[in-house]
Amino acid sequence: MSRVTFVKTDDRRHGVEACVGALGINPVKGKEVLIKPNFNTADPTPGSTHNDTLMALVDTLWNMGARSISLGERSYPPTLEVMQQKGVIPLLQQKDVRILNFDDLNKKDWVEFKPKGSHWPKGFRIARPVLEAECLVSTCCLKTHQYGGVFTLSLKLHVGVVPTSRNGFKYMTQLHQSPHQRKMIAEINEPFSPQLVVMDAIDAFVDGGPMTGKRAKADAFLAATDRVALDAVGVALLKYLGSNDQIMNRPIFSQEQLARAVELGLGAASPAAIELKPVGPQSEEYCAALGEVLQRG
Secondary structure (H helix, E strand, C coil): CEEEEEEECCCHHHHHHHHHHCCCCCCCCCCEEEEECCCCCCCCCCCCCCHHHHHHHHHHHHHCCCCEEEEEECCCCCHHHHHHHHCHHHHHHHCCCEEEEHHHCCHHHEEEECCCCCCCECEEEEEHHHHHCCEEEEEEEEEEECCCCEECCHHHHHHHHCCCHHHCCCHHHHHHHCCCHHHHHHHCCCCCCCCEEEEEEEEEEEEECCCCEEEEECCEEEEECCHHHHHHHHHHHHHHHCCCHHHHCCCHHHCHHHHHHHHCCCCCCCHHHEEEEECCHHHHHHHHHHHHHHHHC
16 A cells, blocks of 8 residues: 555645655754755746745655755756755755755766657657665656646656756756656656655645646645555645646546556556555545545546
């Protein structure tokens, strides 16, 4: 069973601490930790990771005994500009977090993969710091994706570990022009595995996205070690809120991102393989309703 913890809250610090703590694990103690946030752009949450969520996550990881913490990202606009617009650089520096701008990586630090059966025409590359991280912690938002992805949760988050034309590669053009985009999103997740994934679902896009879209309040935080399980619950939450036809009219595990991830053995293969755990009595009723949506698919 893949556990996904669920906290009903509108407080980001409480959400992070409670959902991570309820997993009952500590994969970061004594480890060099790399955080992968959602800094695709600097648009307000859920367009990007909320600064309060990021700072709460950093504090939580330090309190769990991380030996060091770094943050690594490759944004859609120049990454440094996104970080400056969000104002996170001084906040991270104050908390002794090293910043890794993947735009600055040398070509040799984009490691090539050519998996058998991949829908990437000539394979793809992954940022070396992600592959070599002792402990990878990813934090995503809850939102739909109007440019072919359908939704952008933890699997889609990791498109930011693949290079762009700024790095001398045309992978993003290949991705967004391919009819297999959603399968390709799953495939880039195969070479690595986060030890912890946290979803800020206080605010959501139920249509549009990933930068701007139709907003809804979900008032929830979720955590897991299984990207597929977390994304399945995330899609269930979008269904619960009321989303677009691509979400509402397709079974959760028939979504191509999830179906391909299951084929690759990246996580839970069905709702029956997911343990959705409410954190605190205030979360029980909400979590039960969400669980019913998940089970129905």
